[in-house]
Amino acid sequence: MPGTRKLGRATASRTAMLRAMVTFLLENGKIETTVTRAKEVKAMTEKIITKAKQNDLHSKRQVYSYVTKETVAKKVFDDIAPKYAERNGGYCRIIKIGPRRGDAAEMAIIELI
Incomplete structure (x- = not known):
């Protein structure tokens, strides 16, 4: 269930960080x-x-309200969603790459499949 990890931040800061990271991804x-x-x-x-993938007005408004860049939201509807039309989930892949040098936090690469 998304939203259960606090990530050491206040709610507004955590939400802003996740929105920015999703947009960048x-x-x-x-x-x-x-x-x-x-x-x-x-x-x-x-x-x-x-x-x-639903591509109706309500879903467009929801995506545009979450993604921070309008060009990226348009890209989601035009390029990304049609690519996954027949897929039922599992659009991202997480690959662990080892500890970070400074504080030994476990690092990973997340990418779209």
Whole structure:
């Protein structure tokens, strides 16, 4: 269930961070972050792509309200959602890459399949 990890931040800060990370992932296709953040970003990204597959007015308003860049939201409806039309989930992949040098936090790459 997305939203159960607090990630050491206040609610508004956590929401803003997740929105930015989801937008960046949808824009570039791949990001590098910690494993716990990657799991949260994966859950939210898959919800956004599933909403975009419906392609009606209500889903467009929901996606546009969550994604921070209008061009990325348009890309979700035009390019990303049609690519996953016949797929029932599992749009993202998390690959663990080992500990971070500074604080030994477990790092991962999250990418769109």
